[in-house]
Structure formats: C-alpha cells, structure tokens
Amino acid sequence: xxxxxxxxxxxxxxxxxxxxxxxxxxxxxxxxxxxxxxxxxxxxxxxxxxxxxxxxxxxxxxxxxxxxxxxxxxxxxxxxxxxxxxxxxxxxxxxxxxxxxxxxxxxxxxxxxxxxxxxxxxxxxxxxxxxxxxxxxxxxxxxxxxxxxxxxxxxxxxxxxxxxxxxxxxxxxxxxxxxxxxxxxxxxxxxxxxxxxxxxxxxxxxxxxxxxxxxxxxxxxxxxxxxxxxxxxxxxxxxxxxxxxxxxxxx
Numbered sequence: 096x097x098x099x100x101x102x103x104x105x106x107x108x109x110x111x112x113x114x115x116x117x118x119x120x121x122x123x124x125x126x127x128x129x130x131x132x133x134x135x136x137x138x139x140x141x142x143x144x145x146x147x148x149x150x151x152x153x154x155x156x157x158x159x160x161x162x163x164x165x166x167x168x169x170x171x172x173x174x175x176x177x178x179x180x181x182x183x184x185x186x187x188x189x190x191x192x193x194x195x196x197x198x199x200x201x202x203x204x205x206x207x208x209x210x211x212x213x214x215x216x217x218x219x220x221x222x223x224x225x226x227x228x229x230x231x232x233x234x235x236x237x238x239x240x241x242x243x244x245x246x247x248x249x250x251x252x253x254x255x256x257x258x259x260x261x262x263x264x265x266x267x268x269x270x271x272x273x274x275x276x277x278x279x280x281x282x283x284x285x286x287x288x289x290x291x292x293x294x295x296x297x298x299x300x301x302x303x304x305x306x307x308x309x310x311x312x313x314x315x316x317x318x319x320x321x322x323x324x325x326x327x328x329x330x331x332x333x334x335x336x337x338x339x340x341x342x343x344x345x346x
Contacts, residue, residue: 101180105180106325110176112326116249126245165258244342249333255288264280264281
C-alpha cells in the first residue's frame with residue numbers, strides 16, 4: 096500500500112515527469128533536425144520557431160529548454176525530492192500504456208470521431224512534403240512518421256498543458272476560486288484555446304461539428320490527465336495514442 100501511494104504521489108510530480116519525458120524530448124529533437132524540410136503554418140506548430148528566433152538560439156533547443164526549465168521551477172516550488180525510484184518511472188510507462196489503450200478503445204468505439212492529433216494538421220503529411228532526410232537515409236517512412244507524431248504531441252502538450260493550464264489555474268486561484276473550481280476552469284479554458292487554435296487559426300469554416308466535438312473531447316481528456324496525473328503521464332499517453340492511431344491502425 097505504501098509503495099502504491101508513493102508511486103501515485105511521485106508519478107504526478109514534476110521531478111518524475113522530467114526524468115520520464117527525457118526520451119520523448121530526444122525524439123522531439125530528432126524530429127526537428129530530421130524533418131526540418133516542412134513548413135509550419137499553425138500557431139501550435141510555429142511557437143518553438145518563433146521563440147528560437149526571439150532568443151537567438153537553435154530551433155531544436157527551444158522546446159526541450161522550455162520543458163526542462165518549467166519542470167525544474169515547478170519542482171523547486173513544490174519542494175519535490177530529486178531522487179525518484181526507478182519503479183516510479185517504469186510504472187509511468189505502464190500507466191501510459193493502460194490509459195492509452197482505454198482511450199483508443201473508447202475513441203474507436205464512439206460515434207464521435209476524435210482527431211488523431213489534438214490541435215493542428217500534421218505538418219509532415221507523406222503526400223504533401225518533399226522527401227526528408229530520413230527517406231534519403233533509407234531509414235524508413237515508419238520511423239519518420241513516429242518522429243513526426245511524437246514531435247507534434249510533445250509540442251502541443253507543452254504549449255496547451257504545461258504552459259497554459261497552470262497559468263489559468265493560478266489566475267482562478269488568485270481570483271479567489273476554490274482548488275476544484277480552478278482545476279475545472281483551467282481545463283475548460285485550455286481546451287477552448289486548443290479548439291480555437293485548431294479551427295480559427297488555419298481551418299476556419301472548414302471543419303464539421305463532429306470535428307469540433309472530437310477536438311474538444313481530445314483536448315479536455317489531455318487537460319484532465321495533466322491536472323490529476325501530471326505532465327509525464329500526459330505526454331507519454333498522448334505519444335502512445337498518436338503513434339498507435341497514426342501508424343498501427345492505418346497499416
């Protein structure tokens with residue numbers, strides 16, 4: 096019982112999330128470096144590039160630096176311990192796989208089709224872009240697609256969950272709202288921003304009501320997962336969901 100309580104307490108914390116998402120950040124960097132021949136047009140796709148230009152740093156450094164700094168500051172503020180047991184990180188992967196499996200089963204058994212990606216079109220569509228370095232190196236289109244999906248998932252989770260949701264929650268708490276109201280309100284607000292970015296940024300008027308509903312459900316589920324299980328489990332679950340629905344179900 097004590098181990099179970101320790102796991103659930105530490106797994107949702109920023110320190111465990113920092114250790115857990117490191118492999119995902121490495122995949123993100125590989126995706127940026129290898130798939131750099133595409134053109135970003137969406138808000139959520141373009142923000143790392145804009146920040147990198149503003150700060151004068153390499154594009155591949157922006158999101159990993161923001162993620163690492165944010166989790167470190169969160170850890171210091173929460174006074175979390177830096178020594179996280181290995182079973183916690185391993186358990187997080189198992190939890191992500193379990194949650195993603197349930198999510199996939201529910202989404203494919205529902206009458207509402209949830210989008211494969213929470214916000215934004217895939218900027219690495221195999222039919223819309225020129226051959227990338229991966230194809231030139233003959234590593235395989237499947238690996239390229241995995242890098243693309245992980246990159247998009249991590250990028251959206253950092254923007255709409257790690258950066259936005261806590262700000263909304265802090266604003267509601269500052270306004271005198273209770274913890275529960277602040278959590279629910281921040282999930283609703285971040286979901287609204289994600290849906291607005293998806294449908295007003297570049298697809299205005301082109302999406303059906305089912306797309307709106309699916310996008311809202313998708314973003315709300317990720318926001319709820321972040322609020323109650325932390326950034327690591329959210330990013331891992333999202334990555335597994337995207338890779339599975341993007342590749343395995345399309346074979």
